[in-house]
Amino acid sequence: MIRRLLPHPYLSLVLIAVWMLLVNRWAVGSLVFAVMLGIIIPIMTAPYWPDTARLKSPAKVPAYLLLVMLDIVRANFAVASIVLFKRRRDLKPAWIVVPLELRQPEAITALASTITLTPGTLTCDLSEDGHALLVHCLHAPDPTEVVDEIKTRYEARLKEIFE
Numbered sequence: 001m002i003r004r005l006l007p008h009p010y011l012s013l014v015l016i017a018v019w020m021l022l023v024n025r026w027a028v029g030s031l032v033f034a035v036m037l038g039i040i041i042p043i044m045t046a047p048y049w050p051d052t053a054r055l056k057s058p059a060k061v062p063a064y065l066l067l068v069m070l071d072i073v074r075a076n077f078a079v080a081s082i083v084l085f086k087r088r089r090d091l092k093p094a095w096i097v098v099p100l101e102l103r104q105p106e107a108i109t110a111l112a113s114t115i116t117l118t119p120g121t122l123t124c125d126l127s128e129d130g131h132a133l134l135v136h137c138l139h140a141p142d143p144t145e146v147v148d149e150i151k152t153r154y155e156a157r158l159k160e161i162f163e
Contacts, residue, residue, distance in 0.1 A: 006039065016035060057160055064157050068154075071118055082139050092140060096135045096136075096143045096146055098135055101151075103130070107161070114158075121146075124136055135150070
């Protein structure tokens with residue numbers, strides 16, 4: 001019964017949180033409507049989700065989100081420094097292929113989103129077989145270092161969470 005009412009409980013929680021943040025007002029009516037959205041939308045979209053994502057370690061999600069938020073702040077300062085102080089001819093933009101060990105589509109999406117959310121990097125494409133991401137970096141003097149950082153800092157943690 002619960003599974004039928006909440007086919008995707010994490011999606012329901014995210015929808016409720018996002019709605020309350022969008023409304024920007026803590027009122028009972030807003031919360032009731034958010035809960036209604038959190039129940040109705042996952043039920044209506046359930047047929048389009050043949051495989052439900054399973055989190056192996058959901059307790060590690062908050063630590064991952066904190067890491068990403070800290071990295072976003074750190075990258076903002078790095079990009080500001082590049083824009084304000086680095087001469088154009090000293091800039092070393094690069095297209096980098098990041099091979100993936102992740103296989104679960106939700107984990108790959110989380111990694112691609114993390115890369116894109118971090119200023120100075122942008123996920124541009126996923127290989128047809130799903131085993132590599134194409135990433136553009138604003139400044140990457142050593143592309144292998146960027147790949148290693150993405151794999152150790154983000155992919156390894158996502159692998160612990162999802163697989």
